[in-house]
Amino acid sequence: GENVEQHPSTLSVQEGDSAVIKCTYSDSASNYFPWYKQELGKRPQLIIDIRSNVGEKKDQRIAVTLNKTAKHFSLHITETQPEDSAVYFCAADGNSGYALNFGKGTSLLVTP
Amino acid sequence: EPEVTQTPSHQVTQMGQEVILRCVPISNHLYFYWYRQILGQKVEFLVSFYNNEISEKSEIFDDQFSVERPDGSNFTLKIRSTKLEDSAMYFCASSVLAGGYNEQFFGPGTRLTVL
Numbered sequence: 233g234e235n236v237e238q239h240p241s242t243l244s245v246q247e248g249d250s251a252v253i254k255c256t257y258s259d260s261a262s263n264y265f266p267w268y269k270q271e272l273g274k275r276p277q278l279i280i281d282i283r284s285n286v287g288e289k290k291d292q293r294i295a296v297t298l299n300k301t302a303k304h305f306s307l308h309i310t311e312t313q314p315e316d317s318a319v320y321f322c323a324a325d326g327n328s329g330y331a332l333n334f335g336k337g338t339s340l341l342v343t344p
Numbered sequence: 345e346p347e348v349t350q351t352p353s354h355q356v357t358q359m360g361q362e363v364i365l366r367c368v369p370i371s372n373h374l375y376f377y378w379y380r381q382i383l384g385q386k387v388e389f390l391v392s393f394y395n396n397e398i399s400e401k402s403e404i405f406d407d408q409f410s411v412e413r414p415d416g417s418n419f420t421l422k423i424r425s426t427k428l429e430d431s432a433m434y435f436c437a438s439s440v441l442a443g444g445y446n447e448q449f450f451g452p453g454t455r456l457t458v459l
Binding site for chain 2: 264266274278329330333335
């Protein structure tokens with residue numbers, strides 16, 4: 233089955249700096265790669281996603297890049313703000329297209 | 345904006361008891377999912393459900409687990425005989441489509457505590 237690895241597990245940045253979180257996946261049949269943000273005690277919320285026919289996608293301060301050959305994808309957050317502090321999970325849909333396989337999460341702390 | 349809802353928000357039960365977790369997916373969604381998240385760990389897939397049958401399940405989803413769509417709006421997860429290790433946050437999710445267009449919307453979760 234699909235195996236998603238995520239790094240780093242924790243990330244601390246100063247407000248205004250950029251943050252980058254990286255994920256790799258194992259199943260070359262994966263087509264869909266979402267990123268979820270989870271604040272403490274709350275539901276995971278989709279912040280951006282990318283499909284396999286696209287190499288990069290941007291939404292304001294958030295961007296995601298995908299390298300299908302190398303089987304890795306990354307989340308980039310620019311001009312970070314304290315409210316960006318949360319746990320971020322990457323995921324990949326795997327062969328079946330139903331299950332999302334999540335990485336272990338990155339705890340991002342943005343200090344003022 | 346429509347949201348997935350779940351009840352109860354917190355369920356405490358004794359080991360060996362049966363629990364039913366309830367979810368109301370977004371109304372025009374066709375695919376439904378259950379995930380669980382043990383405290384401090386990643387979100388793990390349990391099962392997906394489409395057209396009144398299971399479309400995929402993980403190794404975690406053994407004979408102790410079952411899912412049902414008892415009516416046109418609810419989607420339930422039943423754990424027949426709870427174990428201590430079933431303690432986790434259980435998230436329901438739903439999506440319009442699957443297979444590469446799989447934007448899944450998560451509910452707020454039910455925290456299950458097994459004593």
